[in-house]
Amino acid sequence: MIIPALPTLQRELDTTTTWVTWLLTGFLLSSSIATPLLGKLGDQHGKERLLLVSLGIFFVGCVGAIFAQSIWMLIAFRILQGAGGAVFPLSFAIIKDEFPEEKVGVGVGVVSSVFAVGGGLGLVLSGVIVDNLSWRWIFVVGAIAVGIAAVLVVFFVPESPVKTPSRLDVPGAILFSGGLLSLLLALTEGNNWGWGSGRIVALLVASAALLVVWGAFELRVPEPMVDMRMLARRPVLFSNLTGLIAGFAMFGSFVLIPIFAETPQGLPDSLARLVGYGFGASTTTAGLYLLPGALAGFVSGPLAGVLGRRYGSKWPMALGMAMASVGLAMFALWHDHPWQIVLGMIVLGGGIPFTFAAMAKVIVDSVRPSETGVATGMNTVMRTVGGVIGGQVGAAILTADTIRRTNIPAESAFVTAFSIGAAAALVAVFVALLVTPRLPQSRHVPVAEAVE
Structure with missing residues (x-):
């Protein structure tokens, strides 16, 4: 929700582009550090208890952000909110401990799809708030949602029976x-x-x-804190590499698409005529372009669990990255009309949750129950690092390739960025297929020969 509001926050808090981006950077940094730590503590002291701790810290950060009076206060509360990054690995671990084996895949798929859907809906809702209300309502909505979630966890999520007594x-x-x-x-x-x-x-x-x-x-x-031998296991290692690339593709597209769609809004007519791309969309409209992709993910996440149970989780993981590659390639090739962006988002938005759901299932199946929290936490960190790299690569390309004598990104810059994302996602297809080794084909032995 914070991404579409960054320009507004920069104006209203009278700060620079560098410091306003720390509202995103600070959250990512603290989330990457807190996630494996809270996952480890959840394995030790109870996953439901640490899930409440994570939500509680996130709630305090949201409430504090509502009343922030300066960019420094807002950055501090955003860093506090980063503890919320542990919600997903702790949730995966609880599902692993509580669900029957045959339902773990679908359960993990639902949570993974909610991650993608929440991102898409957050962008849309943020646009509505920014266009019609104060930016502070972003954190009001966040506090209400997190508060409700915490109450529901208290009443409906049992404490996990799987614990590992140890020291931090x-x-x-x-x-x-x-x-x-x-x-x-x-x-x-x-x-x-x-x-x-x-x-x-x-x-x-x-x-x-x-x-x-x-x-x-x-x-x-x-x-x-983390068993390095566990991270070196083939399924965990290649799942984390796939997560790194998936984060790269997803974050880059989520940042680039709104910028592309909103151009040339706000530019003088003399410059707008030079641009030749974009739809001049409002923040709300740009978010709506992403919504169908988020809804597609709500279907594909649970489906990945069903397919994984039947064929093995590496196949939906690879299929999801193949869909992401196709969606990003569609952006690079066809972006003259809004419907083309929407269609590409449906393909991309359906593919990424497919991969996330299958990836989480591979990891929870490959580690001991006492390691689930920290193992899935490290996978979340890899996705975050991939997202930061994707965002920075996209920003660097847009900065380097501009329209002559302006600082406005050229159309070719977006084409290059989307093409790089498509190529990276294609590489991830082959990485995902390496999650489990190919079984050697046994030589067919006739019954008579076997008897002899």
Whole structure:
């Protein structure tokens, strides 16, 4: 919901583009750090309890944001809201613990599809609020939704019986947080500070060093925050790589499509004539272009569970990325009319939840019940990192390829960005197929030969 409101927030809080984007960056950073930590604590102390903690912190962040008087206060409360990122891995873990085996796939699929649908509906609802009300109502709506969710969890979600008594690996958590913070900070600020600047290079070097030390430390500590051997298992490893690419494709498209659709709104006539693309849509209308894709995801997520139970989860995972590749290619080739954007979003929006649902099912099936929270949490982190990379690649392309003597992105910039996303999603198809090894074909042995 925050993405369409960023220009309005920049004006009303009298801040710069750099600082207003921290409303998104801060959330992503804290979410990436909090998600595996809360997932691990959920495995130790009870997943329903930590789900309530996650929702409670998110609720406090929403209420605080309603009354924020400066960009600094709003960024602080957005960082607090980042704890809400743990909702999905904790939910997957509860489903794994509570559902009959044959219903786990569909249950995970429903939660995964809600993730995609919520993103699409959030963009639409945010547009309506920005166009007609104060931006503060974004956080009012968020607080109400999270508050209702917390109450429903208390009454309807049982505490998971699967727990792992252990101590929190504080040194491992600090090393992981420092490495991830350095990486995401470098990725989000690369365009602003310059990719070759000393600060960005230092952050990337620090990130690599901290994550290497973290991995080595986790292999030696008796009770690690994350079991590195678990992450190295073939299904988990290739699912996380697929998640990284899926986040890249999804986040890039969600950011680029509204920008494309709203151009050339707000430009002087002399510049608008130079643009030659876009529909001049309002924030609300641009969000509506994304809505059919979100609704398609609500159907495809549970369907992935059904297909996965019958054929194996790697197939719907690969199919989802193939659909995403086709949808992004459609954006690159056909974008002259709004219906073409809507059609591409239906294909893309149906594919991404397909992949997310199957991916989560692969992971919960590949780890011990006591590892479900942290394993799915790490998968969420990979999707977040992929999303940050996708957003930054898209922004860099739009900044580099502009209409002559202006800072307005050229049509070719969008074509390039969508094409890169389509190619990346196609690569993810083959990565998903590597989740489980191909079974060797047994030589057919006639019965008579076997008897002899």
